[in-house]
Structures are given as structure tokens and as C-alpha cells.
Amino acid sequence: MASTPVIEAIRLTKAHARRQLLDEVSLSVARGDLYALVGGAGSGKTALLRALVGLSYPDTGSARIMGQVPGPGAYRVFQRVGFLSADPPVRRGVSVRHDVEMGLSLAGIVEPGAADRALSLLGIQDLAEHPAASLGDDDRRLLGIARAIAPSPELLVLDEPTRGLGGLERRRVLDLLRMLSVEREITMIVATRVADGVVESASHVGVMRGGRLVAEFDREGLRERGREHVEIVVSDPPRAALVLEERLGLTDFAVCQERLIRIYVPGTRVSEINSALVADGIEVTSLSVNAGALVELLERLSGEGEASQ
Template identity: 30%
Template sequence: MNEYVLRTQQLTKRYKTQSALDRVDMTVRKGTIYGFIGQNGAGKSTLMKLVTGLAFPTSGSIELFGATGGAELNLARKRMGVAIENPALYPQLTAAENLEAHRLQQGIPGKESLKRTLDLIGLSGTGRKKTKNFSLGMKQRLALGVALLGEPEFLILDEPTNGLDPMGVVEMRELLTRLNREMGITILISSHILSELHLLATHYGIIHKGKLLEELTSRELQERCRQFIHIKVNVPERAAAVLERELATTEFEVTADGVIRLYAHLDRPADVSSALVAGGLALEQFMPMGEDLESYFASRIGGGEHA
């Protein structure tokens, strides 16, 4: 069984002299939630349109469920559910009528998918209420319902929390988590706000000016953003022994240049410095360090300016 849902190789899209996507190699593994992050205009929507067949690449290749071209790729696209930009919702119709209209357009047999989808997105109680009277959060859930009608294995969602209030963001996140964990749906979700994705995504891709700068797991991201106390002393080996003996911790590392990164006792810096001084060590540098998620993203796209 193919462990990859999506792979692209050197995927490029140009409009006359402008490059919207530049030689992107992306990998989305089966069962993951891939957070695709970049500023507005970075190329997120362009890539999603290429993958879904709404646009055609200038060069490069797309592999979807192992299919790589022509009729096979189009057949594989039927295993996807897509919500890119603003989906077509009919304001005069109810939630159920909207889903029925899209079911007929997509050629999905049987009406049993309607109730299942309404229950899944939490709109089964809306009755005869017209979509024009829905809140933004309800409209976003209905758009997700349209994408779920065909029981997809892979969901592609472009900024699904855009414009939602904090409660709406939480509800959408919980729904997407349930779809992934309980139904095994692989999800590619774009956003320009990393803080929205870090509670949801298992993997990340960072794109800037059409270039994919980095792919990493949530664990790797947390490690790179991990907070620590930066310590430089005259005798690093003795400092390590003091940390183990006096502060009962091994949550530190000594770098090649003799700097100690202490990941424990972040709320007790005075105790740490006192223990080191009492151990006969001279403190040359002692400061809290580490990036938060947004700072890490900002540093990556800053570096991407000259990539």
C-alpha cells in the first residue's frame, strides 16, 4: 500500500514572467494533517489548484495515490474532497438542499450521504433555515460538508478558519481532528497563521514566494522552538555535574562550543545561577532563549528572501 497520498516533484507554475510556484517538492503521507503555511500570495492556493486539477503546471509532476498522469490522475482526484477559496453555496437553500445540489453536480449516488454529512458537520438541526442566515462558522462547516460528500480519503482545505471567531476556530479544529483520527482522512490545510495550525497539524510545509523552504514534523518544529536557558561557564563539564547533582536534572545538552542548553527549571533561573556559582563556576553568559512558533516562521521566511 502506498504510504504517500501526495508527492510533487519540481512542480512549477508561471504566469508570463511571474513565477507563482517554483520547483516545489512536497510530500504528504497517508493519515497525516499537513499544515501548509505561508503568507498571502506565497503560492499555497496555486499548489492546491494544481493538485486538484483547477489549474495546470508549467512543469514538474504530481503523484496522487500513486497515480502520476492523465486518466489515472483524474481518477485519483475523485478520492479527494476540496474546499478552495469561497465554495459555491446557494443562499436561498437550506444546508440539506445545498448538499443535495452538490451531490447531484458531483454525480454521487444515493441520498444517504446527506444525513451522514449533516450530522458530521453539526448542521443537522438547522432545518428550514436558509444558508444566507447562517453565521460565518456555519457556512464554513457547510463548505466542509460539500467537500465530505463523496467520503474522501484526502481533504484539501484552503484557509478554512479564515474570518472565524475564536470559538469557531476551536470547533473547526475539533472537527478536523475527529475526521483525521476517527475516519482516517488525510488533510492538507493551508494557513498564514502558524499558531492556528500548531494544535492541529502533524506535519508542516513552509512556503515563501513560491518556494517550499522546509518540511518538518510537529515534533521537529517543537524541538526547534523549544525554550531553554543558554549558559556559558568556564568549565562546562563541572557545570553539567552541578546540574545533575544539585538540581537533579539531565534535561540539558552541551554543544560543541561548550554552551549548555538547559531545558528544565525555566521558571527558576535564580536557583540555577546560584547553584552554578556555589559550585565554583564563573558565569560568562546566562540568558533565556528559544523561539515561539510565530518567531520561527518569521525567521524562516526572512531567510527565504535570499534563497
């Protein structure tokens, strides 16, 4: 029996000032998933996450988070859910450490050292005594993530955790997310830009554009689209498959639609493949090398490439 989704949205719709923020968005995040929600500015990522954590009310449709309808009545879920907003706020008049400790205290967690551990994971332990309000944008984001992970949540809802971060900080956050997902099995839904690197660790990717979820990929689909491969269109796919296996010793290929075969090998082997097929009398009508087009595909689907032009 399939487990209950940790997060579920069913045909969520939200409009504001004649702008469609969400348009019939449905998605489901299972326990242990790292779901990357990609899209450009104004694609609806933030609106969706906010509806999922109860900061916003959809016009139609329904949502569930940890089995509860998000909103004022479901405040207890935040003992098990960490949330990072797109523009992470800080508490005024307190130090960075105290800011994290206050969050822990409100969650009823009295665990000495928990705040410092979270700050260390983000590499901002040196800022522990600094006033939280004096932090720059990058450090505020890192503090926001520290605040979200400090109570050891079961679910993390993160809105652009790597936005604007420098190379080192971004790498650290990506490694942290991967560690939390793999080692601690924390479920995550992360809104992000395609190029921000979260997609590479994701088990699922949802692509948003204009308030709609326009595509979804699971790990298998991502793997297929993310690897360099050679695509050939041949006259006789079964025979071509035999040639690939027996003559060239290739096993990692898939016979797709309409005489198309996708072979997961480096592009440098393309002439070898062509020669073997032609030598066996198989007509090769098309042949192309696809160099790991995942990012390009996602950017095209989400319209991010267009936005940056």
C-alpha cells in the same frame, strides 16, 4: 519500507504574468499526516494546493495525488479526496443540505444522514434548509468543509479552513480537524496562516514565502521549537549536562551546536540552573529564556509578520 506518499510534489514551478507563483516546490505528505502549509497572502499556498488537486497545471515539475498525476485523467481520486477552496463556492438554487447531498451523489454515495452528520460536525445543522446561496462568508466556509468531509475521504486538501471564522467556529473546526486526523486517521494538507491554530495540531509544517517552500518541520522539530525553554551557552557542555541531570534532576534537555544546551523547563527556573552551574565551576557565557517561540518563528520565516505591519 516507507509507504508511498499520499501527496507528492517534485520541483513544481508555476509563473503567471511575470509573477512566480511556485518556485521549485517539493514536498511529500505521508498517510496519516496533518501537514500545515503556512504562509502569508501571495506566498503560493493556494497555487500549490491547486496544482496538487489538478485545478492548475505546473510549468515544470511533477505532482502525484493518491498515486496519480493530478488533472482531468485523475478525476476518480475525488471519490477519496475532499477539497476546500480558499473562497468556497455554493450551489445556487438548492438548500444547504441538498448542496452537500449533491456532492455525495456525484461521488456515488447514497448514505441517508451523511449530509446531516457533516453539517452537525460543523455546527450548521440549523441551516440545513436555508438556501445555500444566502449564506454569509463564514457559513459558506463551514458548508465547504462539510461538503469536503461528508463522503468520509481518505485525504483532505483544505485551503484556509479557518480564515475569517469567529472564535467559536474556529475552535470547532480546529477540534474537528484534530479529531479527523487522530481518530479517523485522515491525511490532511491544510493551507493556513500561522496564527490560525492549525499548526498546533500539525504533524508537519511547511513554510511558504514568495512561491518557495522555505522551511519544513516534523513533529519533533515543532515540539522543540514550540515549547518554553532555557538556552545556555557553557564552557563545558558534558559537565553541564551532568550537573543538570544529577543536581537538578533534569532530563529533558538537548546539547545542540557550539556549546549550546536547550533545557525544556519553565523560565522561572533559570536562576536555579545558573546557580548550580556556576557553583560547579562551569562558566555560563549566555543565558536566555525562550517562551515557546513557534508562532514567532513561523511568522518570521513566512514573512507574515512583515505583511501585517
